[in-house]
Amino acid sequence: MTKRKKPQDSTDEREPNMRIPMLISALLLSACAKTADDIGTANVSSSTYDALSCSQMKSRSRMINEDLAKAEDSQNGGAQFENLIMLGALSGVSNALSDTDEDIATLRGEQIAIRQAFKERGCVA
Structure with missing residues (x-):
């Protein structure tokens, strides 16, 4: 007579090992880079342009x-690249990439x- 294996219950010693990949996945997903849409707007006074003529302001605009x-495209491309790096668990490389958060906020x-x-x-526009 062959002995049947007892089904493993949820308290199996392998359960803690399953928690580690889940924890790593949660950490990686929470560390995803910002896209341009996630970046706010800096406060810039309209008086900055007091010395410019209408045509100069139009050109500057x-x-x-x-x-x-360009900055938004760069940020979005960088965010995609950083997210791929994070998913590949190479977070050290991700930190070396430059963000354009401040540039985007200022330009907005x-x-x-x-x-x-x-x-x-x-x-007149």
Whole structure:
């Protein structure tokens, strides 16, 4: 007569080993990099543009919009890359990558401020 194996219950000694991968996964997912949408806006005063003419502000506005688009693309691409690195458990490399959080926040603030200055001066878009 063959002896049947007893089914393993949930208190098996292997259970703690299952917790480690789950804990690592939770830590990695919580450490994901920010995308551009997660970044706020810096406060920039519209008086920053007091010395500029309407045409100069229009030109500066285009430059800000272009720079912001590039910074957001860079941030989003960097975030994807960092998340892949984090999922690959190479978090040391992730910390060496540069974020553009401050640049994006400042450019967004400048965007709002220059629009406000445009309105205050009665400039035509």
